Amino acid sequence: xxxxxxxxxxxxxxxxxxxxxxxxxxxxxxxxxxxxxxxxxxxxxxxxxxxxxxxxxxxxxxxxxxxxxxxxxxxxxxxxxxxxxxxxxxxxxxxxxxxxxxxxxxxxxxxxxxxxxxxxxxxxxxxxxxxxxxxxxxxxxxxxxxxxxxxxxxxxxxxxxxxxxxxxxxxxxxxxxxxxxxxxxxxxxxxxxxxxxxxxxxxxxxxxxxxxxxxxxxxxxxxxxxxxxxxxxxxxxxxxxxxxxxxxxxxxxxxxxxxxxxxxxxxxxxxxxxxxxxxxxxxxxxxxxxxxxxxxxxxxxxxxxxxxxxxxxxxxxxxxxxxxxxxxxxxxxxxxxxxxxxxxxxxxxxxxxxxxxxxxxxxxxxxxxxxxxxxxxxxxxxxxxxxxxxxxxxxxxxxxxxxxxxxxxxxxxxxxxxxxxxxxxxxxxxxxxxxxxxxxxxxxxxxxxxxxxxxxxxxxxxxxxxxxxxxxxxxxxxxxxxxxxxxxxxxxxxxxxxxxxxxxxxxxxxxxxxxxxxxxxxxxxx
Amino acid sequence: xxxxxxxxxxxxxxxxxxxxxxxxxxxxxxxxxxxxxxxxxxxxxxxxxxxxxxxxxxxxxxxxxxxxxxxxxxxxxxxxxxxxxxxxxxxxxxxxxxxxxxxxxxxxxxxxxxxxxxxxxxxxxxxxxxxxxxxxxxxxxxxxxxxxxxxxxxxxxxxxxxxxxxxxxxxxxxxxxxxxxxxxxxxxxxxxxxxxxxxxxxxxxxxxxxxxxxxxxxxxxxxxxxxxxxxxxxxxxxxxxxxxxxxxxxxxxxxxxxxxx
Numbered sequence: 001x002x003x004x005x006x007x008x009x010x011x012x013x014x015x016x017x018x019x020x021x022x023x024x025x026x027x028x029x030x031x032x033x034x035x036x037x038x039x040x041x042x043x044x045x046x047x048x049x050x051x052x053x054x055x056x057x058x059x060x061x062x063x064x065x066x067x068x069x070x071x072x073x074x075x076x077x078x079x080x081x082x083x084x085x086x087x088x089x090x091x092x093x094x095x096x097x098x099x100x101x102x103x104x105x106x107x108x109x110x111x112x113x114x115x116x117x118x119x120x121x122x123x124x125x126x127x128x129x130x131x132x133x134x135x136x137x138x139x140x141x142x143x144x145x146x147x148x149x150x151x152x153x154x155x156x157x158x159x160x161x162x163x164x165x166x167x168x169x170x171x172x173x174x175x176x177x178x179x180x181x182x183x184x185x186x187x188x189x190x191x192x193x194x195x196x197x198x199x200x201x202x203x204x205x206x207x208x209x210x211x212x213x214x215x216x217x218x219x220x221x222x223x224x225x226x227x228x229x230x231x232x233x234x235x236x237x238x239x240x241x242x243x244x245x246x247x248x249x250x251x252x253x254x255x256x257x258x259x260x261x262x263x264x265x266x267x268x269x270x271x272x273x274x275x276x277x278x279x280x281x282x283x284x285x286x287x288x289x290x291x292x293x294x295x296x297x298x299x300x301x302x303x304x305x306x307x308x309x310x311x312x313x314x315x316x317x318x319x320x321x322x323x324x325x326x327x328x329x330x331x332x333x334x335x336x337x338x339x340x341x342x343x344x345x346x347x348x349x350x351x352x353x354x355x356x357x358x359x360x361x362x363x364x365x366x367x368x369x370x371x372x373x374x375x376x377x378x379x380x381x382x383x384x385x386x387x388x389x390x391x392x393x394x395x396x397x398x399x400x401x402x403x404x405x406x407x408x409x410x411x412x413x414x415x416x417x418x419x420x421x422x423x424x425x426x427x428x429x430x431x432x433x434x435x436x437x438x439x440x441x442x443x444x445x446x447x448x449x450x451x452x453x454x455x456x457x458x459x460x461x462x463x464x465x466x467x468x469x470x471x472x473x474x475x476x477x478x479x480x481x482x483x484x485x486x487x488x489x490x491x492x493x494x495x496x497x498x499x500x501x502x503x504x505x506x507x508x509x510x511x512x513x514x515x516x517x518x519x520x521x522x523x524x525x526x
Numbered sequence: 527x528x529x530x531x532x533x534x535x536x537x538x539x540x541x542x543x544x545x546x547x548x549x550x551x552x553x554x555x556x557x558x559x560x561x562x563x564x565x566x567x568x569x570x571x572x573x574x575x576x577x578x579x580x581x582x583x584x585x586x587x588x589x590x591x592x593x594x595x596x597x598x599x600x601x602x603x604x605x606x607x608x609x610x611x612x613x614x615x616x617x618x619x620x621x622x623x624x625x626x627x628x629x630x631x632x633x634x635x636x637x638x639x640x641x642x643x644x645x646x647x648x649x650x651x652x653x654x655x656x657x658x659x660x661x662x663x664x665x666x667x668x669x670x671x672x673x674x675x676x677x678x679x680x681x682x683x684x685x686x687x688x689x690x691x692x693x694x695x696x697x698x699x700x701x702x703x704x705x706x707x708x709x710x711x712x713x714x715x716x717x718x719x720x721x722x723x724x725x726x727x728x729x730x731x732x733x734x735x736x737x738x739x740x741x742x743x744x745x746x747x748x749x750x751x752x753x754x755x756x757x758x759x760x761x762x763x764x765x766x767x768x769x770x771x772x773x774x775x776x777x778x779x780x781x782x783x784x785x786x787x
Contacts, residue, residue, distance in 0.1 A: 131615075131617075131620075132615075133613060133614075133615030133616065134618075136582070136613060137613055137617030137619065139582060139603075140582060140606060140611040140613060141631045141634070141679065142604070142607030142631055142634050142635075143603060143634060144603045147634065152619055152621075155621045
């Protein structure tokens with residue numbers, strides 16, 4: 001792995017690994033988009049018919065679908081998760097039946113809602129713009145209202161309706177890429193993970209596949225539209241047949257993929273992608289199969305695990321302690337892990353398998369040469385100097401309890417505090433623009449920029465040990481335990497940093513899968 | 527006198543919440559095989575009179591009987607399948623071929639395909655169009671051809687009654703004259719009862735057996751063209767009926783002047 005590779009080889013390698021994921025991502029994307037469009041169409045059709053007949057219905061319907069459209073699509077997707085979660089637990093209480101609130105269902109509902117505006121608006125416009133003389137003739141020759149609708153109004157409005165459907169299809173296929181953070185695999189997986197690890201090959205691959213898919217769907221619908229308008233039934237049937245065949249061809253191979261036995265989750269940053277791959281690789285080595293749900297929101301990941309929607313993922317002890325268990329107190333590391341293991345089991349049925357061996361905590365870091373010259377090893381050593389020093393922080397740090405605790409315990413009052421996007425924060429400390437930064441202890445750039453992490457002697461910051469969590473239904477799963485137990489204590493911080501750096505750096509970039517293989521090799525697990 | 531095929535009794539219909547009466551206590555009986563022209567200014571209620579016969583418009587009060595039965599005793603669409611209607615705006619279905627347009631009412635009535643095709647061919651001959659237009663779309667035809675199809679469509683299901691709302695209004699004078707004459711001969715050969723709304727007194731005089739003059743939702747004159755041309759107590763009716771003759775007079779004057787000049 002450390003052998004130098006040419007740039008072309010690396011790009012080829014990244015394209016190849018993107019292609020391997022394509023059947024699964026594309027299949028899921030097509031399944032989601034097709035289902036959302038069909039559902040949107042099914043809900044829109046009666047609304048259109050009602051809105052055409054009565055102006056009193058028309059206004060609220062059109063306003064409602066327009067308002068839905070103005071909700072940012074990512075927010076719409078995100079809102080459906082807690083909503084469905086609440087409904088699911090309500091239905092479990094009332095009927096003893098719960099359903100999956102993560103992944104397909106929230107994405108389907110949000111996208112179906114989103115698809116409705118062009119369908120409804122074009123449907124109503126199309127029906128209302130029919131020549132009144134023709135409508136009167138339909139009555140005059142003896143058609144019932146229903147016959148008039150199906151034999152005259154709908155065929156005449158069809159070009160406008162089809163145009164709406166085409167717009168809607170393009171929107172839905174594009175917006176479906178945003179369903180990744182709510183746990184639905186889609187072509188967005190390429191984009192979200194690519195953005196996170198700055199792998200532009202992956203981002204472009206995701207964009208191009210989604211665009212190509214949208215163009216194909218649009219053109220097939222155009223063929224149908226053309227066939228309807230010019231009364232060429234052959235074109236309509238050909239378009240429909242190709243559409244159905246295309247959807248089937250995309251979905252069928254991914255069905256095989258979804259039969260994987262285990263689902264591994266990951267939040268949306270490089271380290272999580274690497275670790276999810278590491279876990280999945282271990283399961284496959286144990287002779288089973290695993291898929292990944294990557295790019296989950298931080299809180300969503302735990303809820304999904306507790307609901308058995310994913311089987312395992314890596315979280316951090318401090319995050320679980322503060323955000324899931326809502327604890328404000330601090331315990332020594334060993335005691336905290338013990339307490340957390342007990343409470344997670346008791347309250348959520350979640351198993352804490354063990355710690356991987358490294359921490360990913362908020363920490364203060366500075367340039368190694370500066371630390372040496374000031375003879376600073378710990379935050380306590382730093383405290384007397386801070387009046388002359390500048391602090392660089394990410395957008396979140398200064399508002400977090402960790403910072404308040406550090407500031408109060410050590411009496412830290414920097415000369416100046418500046419906020420940066422994390423990439424620029426590292427550049428700022430490297431160039432001497434600031435002296436101390438808020439870093440993540442497992443961050444690869446700590447090694448890359450030759451920084452040192454200052455010891456927190458008073459243990460003010462919670463331990464953020466990376467821990468493997470198992471879903472309630474997998475508590476006694478022998479295969480999973482056999483596959484994952486060797487990882488416990490097998491990932492030291494230096495190796496995690498280096499693995500992160502491989503994925504994050506701009507030159508000689510590696511994929512998370514390659515970094516995961518490297519980690520496994522270092523741990524003697526290959 | 528035989529039983530009336532259309533009988534309207536004290537019919538009233540108002541629009542805009544009673545602000546405007548389109549029909550006001552109007553009564554009218556029409557004998558079978560009569561060609562009736564309804565004339566009157568715009569807003570006189572003549573189109574409404576036509577529409578209450580096949581329930582394209584509903585009455586407020588009063589009754590309309592068609593073929594002896596009150597029209598509101600059965601569904602409107604069934605009634606309309608048995609009453610031919612030619613629209614002012616023609617209203618051919620733009621997405622259907624000429625043949626499909628003509629055959630629409632028989633199809634709604636559930637005729638078999640062979641009978642529909644036979645009837646459609648028969649009608650295209652009757653309205654004097656080449657059979658080749660049957661497969662064309664309405665938009666490919668001229669206005670006069672389109673209205674011929676409109677007439678054929680109205681007659682497709684062999685109704686005994688034909689209602690026409692200013693059927694030739696949008697056509698050029700020559701086509702209009704020819705089509706009018708053809709409709710009158712179809713009326714005679716098929717034994718139809720025809721009610722035609724028109725604002726053209728000349729057309730009414732030349733085609734109809736009976737002329738009904740309307741004003742403000744009422745009938746102000748009712749008689750044969752001959753009797754109305756011979757004079758009427760109502761001044762407006764008299765002025766209206768004198769129109770064709772006065773125009774003919776002026777044409778003659780113009781002609782004489784030209785020959786002298």
